[in-house]
Amino acid sequence: MSEEKHHIVSYRTHAFVLLALLVLTGISVAITQLEMGPMNTLAAMIIAGIKAAIVLAWFMHLKFESRFFAFMVSAVVVVFLLVLLVTFFDYSYR
Amino acid sequence: MTVHRDDLGDKMGMWLFIFTELLLFGMLFVVYAVYRSMHPEAFKLGGDELDVVMGTINTIILLISSMTVAMSISAMQKGNKKLALTLLTITLIIAVVFLVNKYFEWGAKFEYGFNPGAPELLELGPGTILFFGLYFIMTGIHALHIIIGIALFIYVFWQIRKDKIHQTDYVWLENTGLYWHLVDLIWIFLFPLFYLIH
Amino acid sequence: MSEANNAHNVSYLEYKGQYKGLFAWIFSTDHKRIGLLYLYTMLLFFSVAAILGLLMKTQLIAPGYTIMGPQTYNSLFTLHGIIMIFIIVVPGLPAVFGNFFLPIMIGAKDVAFPKLNLLSWWFYIIGILIVLTSQFMGDGPPDTGWTFYAPYSFRTPTNVLPAVFGAFVMGFSSILTGINFVVTIHRMRAPGMTWFKMPLFPWTLYGTAWIQILATPVIGITLLLIIAERLMGIGIFDPALGGDPILYQHLFWIYSHPAVYIMILPGMGAISEIIPVFSRKTIFGYKAIVLSTMAIAFVGYFVWGHHMFTSGMSGRALYAFSFLTFLVAIPSAIKVFNWVSTMHRGSLHMQTPFYWAVSFIFVFMIGGLTGLVLGSLATNVHVHDTHFVVAHFHFIVFGGTGYAFMAALHYWFPKMFGRMYDMNWANLGWGIFFIGFNTLYLPMFYLGIMGMPRRYYDYLPDFHGGNIVSSLGAWVMVSGIVIIFANLIRSARHGEKTSDKNPWGGKTLEWQVDTPPTLENFEEIPTIVKGPYDYED
Numbered sequence: 120m121s122e123e124k125h126h127i128v129s130y131r132t133h134a135f136v137l138l139a140l141l142v143l144t145g146i147s148v149a150i151t152q153l154e155m156g157p158m159n160t161l162a163a164m165i166i167a168g169i170k171a172a173i174v175l176a177w178f179m180h181l182k183f184e185s186r187f188f189a190f191m192v193s194a195v196v197v198v199f200l201l202v203l204l205v206t207f208f209d210y211s212y213r
Numbered sequence: 214m215t216v217h218r219d220d221l222g223d224k225m226g227m228w229l230f231i232f233t234e235l236l237l238f239g240m241l242f243v244v245y246a247v248y249r250s251m252h253p254e255a256f257k258l259g260g261d262e263l264d265v266v267m268g269t270i271n272t273i274i275l276l277i278s279s280m281t282v283a284m285s286i287s288a289m290q291k292g293n294k295k296l297a298l299t300l301l302t303i304t305l306i307i308a309v310v311f312l313v314n315k316y317f318e319w320g321a322k323f324e325y326g327f328n329p330g331a332p333e334l335l336e337l338g339p340g341t342i343l344f345f346g347l348y349f350i351m352t353g354i355h356a357l358h359i360i361i362g363i364a365l366f367i368y369v370f371w372q373i374r375k376d377k378i379h380q381t382d383y384v385w386l387e388n389t390g391l392y393w394h395l396v397d398l399i400w401i402f403l404f405p406l407f408y409l410i411h
Numbered sequence: 412m413s414e415a416n417n418a419h420n421v422s423y424l425e426y427k428g429q430y431k432g433l434f435a436w437i438f439s440t441d442h443k444r445i446g447l448l449y450l451y452t453m454l455l456f457f458s459v460a461a462i463l464g465l466l467m468k469t470q471l472i473a474p475g476y477t478i479m480g481p482q483t484y485n486s487l488f489t490l491h492g493i494i495m496i497f498i499i500v501v502p503g504l505p506a507v508f509g510n511f512f513l514p515i516m517i518g519a520k521d522v523a524f525p526k527l528n529l530l531s532w533w534f535y536i537i538g539i540l541i542v543l544t545s546q547f548m549g550d551g552p553p554d555t556g557w558t559f560y561a562p563y564s565f566r567t568p569t570n571v572l573p574a575v576f577g578a579f580v581m582g583f584s585s586i587l588t589g590i591n592f593v594v595t596i597h598r599m600r601a602p603g604m605t606w607f608k609m610p611l612f613p614w615t616l617y618g619t620a621w622i623q624i625l626a627t628p629v630i631g632i633t634l635l636l637i638i639a640e641r642l643m644g645i646g647i648f649d650p651a652l653g654g655d656p657i658l659y660q661h662l663f664w665i666y667s668h669p670a671v672y673i674m675i676l677p678g679m680g681a682i683s684e685i686i687p688v689f690s691r692k693t694i695f696g697y698k699a700i701v702l703s704t705m706a707i708a709f710v711g712y713f714v715w716g717h718h719m720f721t722s723g724m725s726g727r728a729l730y731a732f733s734f735l736t737f738l739v740a741i742p743s744a745i746k747v748f749n750w751v752s753t754m755h756r757g758s759l760h761m762q763t764p765f766y767w768a769v770s771f772i773f774v775f776m777i778g779g780l781t782g783l784v785l786g787s788l789a790t791n792v793h794v795h796d797t798h799f800v801v802a803h804f805h806f807i808v809f810g811g812t813g814y815a816f817m818a819a820l821h822y823w824f825p826k827m828f829g830r831m832y833d834m835n836w837a838n839l840g841w842g843i844f845f846i847g848f849n850t851l852y853l854p855m856f857y858l859g860i861m862g863m864p865r866r867y868y869d870y871l872p873d874f875h876g877g878n879i880v881s882s883l884g885a886w887v888m889v890s891g892i893v894i895i896f897a898n899l900i901r902s903a904r905h906g907e908k909t910s911d912k913n914p915w916g917g918k919t920l921e922w923q924v925d926t927p928p929t930l931e932n933f934e935e936i937p938t939i940v941k942g943p944y945d946y947e948d
């Protein structure tokens with residue numbers, strides 16, 4: 120039952136992915152040293168989101184796996200964000 | 214009974230487990246969001262007490278370890294057992310270094326009395342108490358996952374040496390890799406939310 | 412493997428593996444044996460918790476001290492709740508009938524991860540043992556209720572820690588079952604069994620399994636935080652340290668409302684199997700049931716706040732949660748219409764499983780409609796934390812899951828044990844149980860509306876009349892349970908042997924395999940061409 124075709128990610132790609140992650144880490148450290156008020160957190164979260172997407176796609180092979188895997192991951196993220204949103208129906212209007 | 218093998222099914226099981234972990238940490242992020250929205254100033258001051266350099270170093274080495282474990286899967290797929298083992302060893306060492314850093318970080322916080330229940334902390338008011346409560350719980354559970362990851366690496370390392378995991382049957386290595394990336398994913402969010410509040 | 416012990420012709424009950432005696436069961440990775448392990452454990456603990464309930468109802472037969480004081484009463488309802496929720500209804504139908512029948516119904520030899528399946532049962536047992544230590548060690552049995560609300564759960568001197576930790580461990584069991592079922596359904600359906608040729612019980616298990624995966628970790632972390640609070644005073648839920656106890660309620664119900672669907676969805680699935688078989692008719696609106704199942708699983712995730720209408724949440728949150736709660740009632744109602752329409756103009760066979768299924772619809776309707784009373788803000792304020800709530804959730808959890816469980820047990824019993832139970836005793840037991848059940852819980856609606864609060868060992872003399880009726884009903888209902896259990900236990904051991912593959916005339920795959928099934932269920936994996944309820948040809 121096990122499929123034979125596996126996508127092998129090259130060492131070079133892995134190295135590039137790491138480089139991108141390190142650059143993004145640098146940017147997020149640098150950016151949060153600036154004084155931007157609440158935008159700081161927003162920027163940090165956006166960069167973290169991009170980093171997470173990169174890890175999911177390349178290191179965790181989502182890009183090469185059946186589409187259903189990516190769908191499941193997105194569904195879980197959506198459920199989490201909705202829970203967060205619904206919780207703040209309470210805390211934003213107390 | 215006939216041995217039934219389904220690598221895709223095994224990987225799917227691992228992903229489902231990863232979802233449970235994401236939601237477990239996810240709820241801690243919900244708690245974090247709620248209390249940070251209540252005490253923004255105290256969280257900022259709490260963040261200033263954390264060591265950005267130490268946090269950045271840990272972020273960098275954890276990212277590197279994520280790459281080495283991903284590379285070790287590639288090596289295994291290409292049938293390069295020796296390289297796969299070397300890369301796994303590097304990952305394992307990095308995991309230990311991460312814990313050692315964490316140990317010193319936590320030690321310093323204990324020294325200043327930021328640990329839960331410390332009288333110094335109780336004087337700092339609710340926001341700071343909550344910040345450090347969350348800091349210890351979240352980095353603590355994260356560290357626990359690193360320890361489990363180390364145990365998994367040792368097991369997988371052993372199985373590769375015994376050729377139980379090999380070029381055509383390496384789903385254990387893949388799933389261990391997935392687990393390790395999960396640990397990395399969580400840290401990607403923990404790092405800015407605790408160390409980089411400004 | 413010797414010929415006599417061939418996996419293809421030996422019943423799973425008689426198969427001799429590498430272990431003997433009890434070990435052949437508690438170390439078996441056969442999904443059917445694991446299902447029975449869960450069944451026996453649940454029947455044992457259900458009996459214990461039912462006796463606790465009976466003691467509480469006996470205490471309430473008159474105001475003041477009847478047979479126990481307040482502290483005993485508090486620890487009884489706590490233990491009753493912990494056992495009934497975490498040990499019985501949450502694992503409930505998936506653990507017993509899901510394990511036993513899911514692989515057979517989709518044409519597989521076992522679940523995807525048989526070893527994890529066994530591990531799941533062991534987590535369950537270890538969790539139970541840890542919970543039980545809370546009763547006998549430390550500073551007395553916990554008195555928080557099964558909800559472990561903050562801040563009382565870390566202020567009370569009683570032995571909350573093992574109860575919370577035991578529930579935490581049982582969570583792993585639930586998660587592993589969920590993971591197992593999702594992968595099994597995705598990867599192991601027989602050739603030809605497309606998603607929409609899958610029977611409804613597996614469908615509801617699929618929805619349930621997703622909730623188990625996505626909701627259980629929430630209670631896991633919440634219970635861990637209570638442990639951290641008790642051991643280290645971490646402050647997250649402690650108002651004295653700046654924490655917000657309402658946040659505990661949020662987290663607790665983010666799990667525990669979806670948990671209601673973990674309890675009820677598989678029950679709905681079992682009812683959807685039974686009704687077409689005993690009506691000899693194709694299920695009405697197969698796709699509507701499937702879609703409403705998935706809709707319930709999804710929307711049910713965002714309605715948790717209806718348990719907290721009087722907690723001090725913001726006004727907007729109240730509206731949002733009330734609205735979402737009404738929304739989630741729709742798919743449940745769709746299912747009721749489907750069942751009734753299936754029976755309409757069917758050729759009804761009045762046998763025990765069908766009695767249970769029909770009475771399920773009846774009590775589930777009462778439970779569901781009173782749920783709307785609780786879901787609307789204006790009425791909720793009046794009946795919150797009264798016996799109205801107790802009556803409502805017993806109609807849903809006991810009336811829903813409990814009836815469905817008994818329906819499923821009487822439906823699949825001959826297949827599981829290769830023996831038939833005594834129908835007359837079974838029907839008598841059902842009748843007495845049904846009368847007792849309604850006598851017990853219906854007066855509680857009235858008492859609640861009159862203002863009798865829940866979780867008190869005492870009440871005002873005004874409530875005496877209703878309580879007498881209710882307590883008598885408890886005794887009648889328990890007599891019914893005794894008859895049912897005695898009949899089933901006797902029949903499982905000495906009942907009339909049957910190898911009839913299909914005693915009820917079912918169309919799904921489990922009725923085409925041997926009775927009782929062989930170790931590997933199928934000699935050859937079947938190829939599916941027809942839909943699951945083809946009565947029309």
Ligand SMILES: [Cu+2]
Pocket residue numbers: 667668671714715717718
């Ligand atoms: Cu609810």
